[in-house]
Amino acid sequence: xxxxxxxxxxxxxxxxxxxxxxxxxxxxxxxxxxxxxxxxxxxxxxxxxxxxxxxxxxxxxxxxxxxxxxxxxxxxxxxxxxxxxxxxxxxxxxxxxxxxxxxxxxxxxxxxxxxxxxxxxxxxxxxxxxxxxxxxxxxxxxxxxxxxxxxxxxxxxxxxxxxxxxxxxxxxxxxxxxxxxxxxxxxxxxxxxxxxxxxxxxxxxxxxxxxxxxxxxxxxxxxxxxxxxxxxxxxxx
Amino acid sequence: xxxxxxxxxxxxxxxxxxxxxxxxxxxxxxxxxxxxxxxxxxxxxxxxxxxxxxxxxxxxxxxxxxxxxxxxxxxxxxxxxxxxxxxxxxxxxxxxxxxxxxxxxxxxxxxxxxxxxxxxxxxxxxxxxxxxxxxxxxxxxxxxxxxxxxxxxxxxxxxxxxxxxxxxxxxxxxxxxxxxxxxxxxxxxxxxxxxxxxxxxxxxxxxxxxxxxxxxxxxxxxxxxxxxxxxxxxxxxxxxxxxxxxxxxxxxxxxxxxxxxxxxxxxxxxxxxxxxxxxxxxxxxxxxxxxxxxxxxxxxxxxxxxxxxxxxxxxxxxxxxxxxxxxxxxxxxxxxxxxxxxxxxxxxxxxxxxxxxxxxxxxxxxxxxxxxxxxxxxxxxxxxxxxxxxxxxxxxxxxxxxxxxxxxxxxxxxxxxxxxxxxxxxxxxxxxxxxx
Numbered sequence: 268x269x270x271x272x273x274x275x276x277x278x279x280x281x282x283x284x285x286x287x288x289x290x291x292x293x294x295x296x297x298x299x300x301x302x303x304x305x306x307x308x309x310x311x312x313x314x315x316x317x318x319x320x321x322x323x324x325x326x327x328x329x330x331x332x333x334x335x336x337x338x339x340x341x342x343x344x345x346x347x348x349x350x351x352x353x354x355x356x357x358x359x360x361x362x363x364x365x366x367x368x369x370x371x372x373x374x375x376x377x378x379x380x381x382x383x384x385x386x387x388x389x390x391x392x393x394x395x396x397x398x399x400x401x402x403x404x405x406x407x408x409x410x411x412x413x414x415x416x417x418x419x420x421x422x423x424x425x426x427x428x429x430x431x432x433x434x435x436x437x438x439x440x441x442x443x444x445x446x447x448x449x450x451x452x453x454x455x456x457x458x459x460x461x462x463x464x465x466x467x468x469x470x471x472x473x474x475x476x477x478x479x480x481x482x483x484x485x486x487x488x489x490x491x492x493x494x495x496x497x498x499x500x501x502x503x504x
Numbered sequence: 505x506x507x508x509x510x511x512x513x514x515x516x517x518x519x520x521x522x523x524x525x526x527x528x529x530x531x532x533x534x535x536x537x538x539x540x541x542x543x544x545x546x547x548x549x550x551x552x553x554x555x556x557x558x559x560x561x562x563x564x565x566x567x568x569x570x571x572x573x574x575x576x577x578x579x580x581x582x583x584x585x586x587x588x589x590x591x592x593x594x595x596x597x598x599x600x601x602x603x604x605x606x607x608x609x610x611x612x613x614x615x616x617x618x619x620x621x622x623x624x625x626x627x628x629x630x631x632x633x634x635x636x637x638x639x640x641x642x643x644x645x646x647x648x649x650x651x652x653x654x655x656x657x658x659x660x661x662x663x664x665x666x667x668x669x670x671x672x673x674x675x676x677x678x679x680x681x682x683x684x685x686x687x688x689x690x691x692x693x694x695x696x697x698x699x700x701x702x703x704x705x706x707x708x709x710x711x712x713x714x715x716x717x718x719x720x721x722x723x724x725x726x727x728x729x730x731x732x733x734x735x736x737x738x739x740x741x742x743x744x745x746x747x748x749x750x751x752x753x754x755x756x757x758x759x760x761x762x763x764x765x766x767x768x769x770x771x772x773x774x775x776x777x778x779x780x781x782x783x784x785x786x787x788x789x790x791x792x793x794x795x796x797x798x799x800x801x802x803x804x805x806x807x808x809x810x811x812x813x814x815x816x817x818x819x820x821x822x823x824x825x826x827x828x829x830x831x832x833x834x835x836x837x838x839x840x841x842x843x844x845x846x847x848x849x850x851x852x853x854x855x856x857x858x859x860x861x862x863x864x865x866x867x868x869x870x871x872x873x874x875x876x877x878x879x880x881x882x883x884x885x886x887x888x889x890x891x892x893x894x895x896x897x898x899x900x901x902x903x904x905x906x907x908x909x910x911x912x913x914x915x916x917x918x919x920x921x922x923x924x925x926x927x928x929x930x931x932x933x934x935x936x937x938x939x940x
Contacts, residue, residue, distance in 0.1 A: 312934075316934040319850065319934075321849070321850060321933050321934040321937075322932075322934050341854050341855050341856075342854045342856060345849070345852055345853060345854035345855075345857070346852070346854075348850070348851075348852050349851065349852020349853075350852075354850045354851070354937075356937055358937075360843070360846075360847045360850075360937055361847075362844050362847060364515060364518075364519055373847070373848060373851050374851040374852050376505065376508055377848075377851065377852035377853050377857060378852065421851070425852075433937075
């Protein structure tokens with residue numbers, strides 16, 4: 268599903284160079300639920316941004332669902348992002364002046380679906396997260412947990428192959444966080460690959476494996492579901 | 505996607521309502537200022553008879569004396585002397601030709617309840633009506649025979665016809681002008697080209713049509729004085745007969761040719777005519793003889809005053825200032841939407857998608873500004889029209905200017921929106937999304 272080989276990311280200013288990722292190697296299989304952990308500044312966010320095609324990398328190779336993304340222009344990257352990826356953010360990132368229906372509609376608009384298909388997908392996605400009855404509500408009228416569910420519905424509506432979650436429970440209380448995590452597990456069980464950055468060790472232990480990043484490199488690997496990993500599909504550091 | 509972006513644009517008006525209102529108002533004021541001055545300029549400088557403006561010609565000779573003449577100087581006289589007008593009428597040149605002069609006469613209605621009043625009209629030959637596409641509501645133009653014998657017949661403007669005879673058809677009725685009974689042969693329908701190109705001298709250039717018209721020969725026969733400007737060089741005897749024989753210029757003359765190509769033939773004719781007249785001791789100055797078509801004539805007589813052009817430039821300068829202001833406001837409005845841009849980019853929008861969305865949103869602001877600008881422009885034109893009767897005639901908006909108003913407004917908004925939109929497209933989604 269996702270493969271990065273000897274990937275590096277360097278931020279340059281006129282004074283200094285910062286190596287966010289160096290010699291980064293990772294391979295995520297279709298259907299996996301992988302957590303990414305590491306201390307602040309370790310390169311987790313850079314990795315997730317590159318994986319989400321939100322940032323370009325400096326060197327190396329990145330294959331996303333069989334597509335080598337190096338050299339793709341903005342339009343091609345945007346199309347790939349829209350068709351294959353779904354995003355869930357710590358801050359939910361809903362558009363405040365759009366109701367739930369219209370928020371979930373956003374990625375589908377860029378996909379070019381007709382009105383009937385968009386409506387079906389939106390209603391289906393909101394039903395999956397238990398918010399079908401509130402589709403005319405605005406984000407401000409919902410709790411944090413509900414807003415994160417809307418964000419998940421938005422990510423699911425496009426039926427992505429890879430769901431990228433950046434601390435999706437970071438802004439939620441324990442009960443809401445548990446609910447969101449259970450929802451992600453259900454989504455993964457249905458076949459969607461999930462890559463989740465988290466600081467929460469309790470969440471990390473619930474996934475198939477945990478990738479620990481330090482100083483821009485994968486430093487540790489915890490395997491919990493060997494059935495999902497064969498020798499070729501493992502993570503090397 | 506246009507409909508989606510348009511809908512987002514309409515919703516966006518409600519976001520930051522104060523900022524939106526400021527932008528719309530700024531744009532509207534700039535648009536209103538430029539459109540109202542442009543409207544006046546448009547009316548002043550427009551082609552009043554596009555179908556034949558290149559086939560209607562004013563001939564110009566120089567009837568001045570030799571003293572105070574610099575060889576090669578352009579003719580001073582904008583009108584024509586009676587001898588020249590009479591000669592050119594008889595010349596048969598062009599498809600049609602007409603001589604005219606302004607008259608102002610007391611009218612004695614046959615109705616007892618209506619007191620006598622003064623009316624401004626025109627003494628012209630019958631070709632006038634065909635040359636200037638004058639429509640008739642009742643009756644028709646007088647005959648060639650009426651022209652030839654100077655018959656006392658009259659064509660009324662529709663306003664004067666209603667004043668004298670109400671809604672009835674007055675053809676065949678009589679009224680008395682300067683003691684002479686005139687028979688009504690026709691009533692003009694709504695007509696009033698702007699500017700009043702056919703008689704730019706000695707009357708308001710932006711007046712509406714004519715109260716009445718009588719045959720040129722009838723007016724001359726009754727020694728009806730002209731009511732306009734006259735230019736005389738040298739001495740002349742007093743009396744109407746002396747005026748007719750003098751080199752004073754007081755008659756306006758027009759030729760109509762069958763085609764634009766006949767202009768050269770007409771020019772050759774007036775050159776030959778002037779040369780012959782010089783041999784007879786007239787037209788002593790060797791000034792060039794000129795022909796002006798309608799648009800050249802408007803330019804020659806500076807119908808569009810430099811003040812009007814300057815006003816338009818100033819108004820567009822003001823619009824530019826409004827645009828600079830709008831750019832600042834749009835930058836503020838779009839900068840607070842960096843997160844939305846980041847979200848949309850993450851969900852699959854390309855930079856081109858964001859560009860289209862924001863430009864269409866800007867276009868919606870432009871349309872809204874156009875609606876308000878139009879309302880303000882109507883108010884501005886109403887205020888301008890209150891200055892004088894002439895201004896009231898020209899200070900009105902036609903459908904072309906309505907379209908121009910929206911075009912200016914939307915184009916201005918898009919121009920102002922280009923930089924803020926471009927900057928919005930440069931948003932780095934990763935930074936915006938993490939910062940929330």
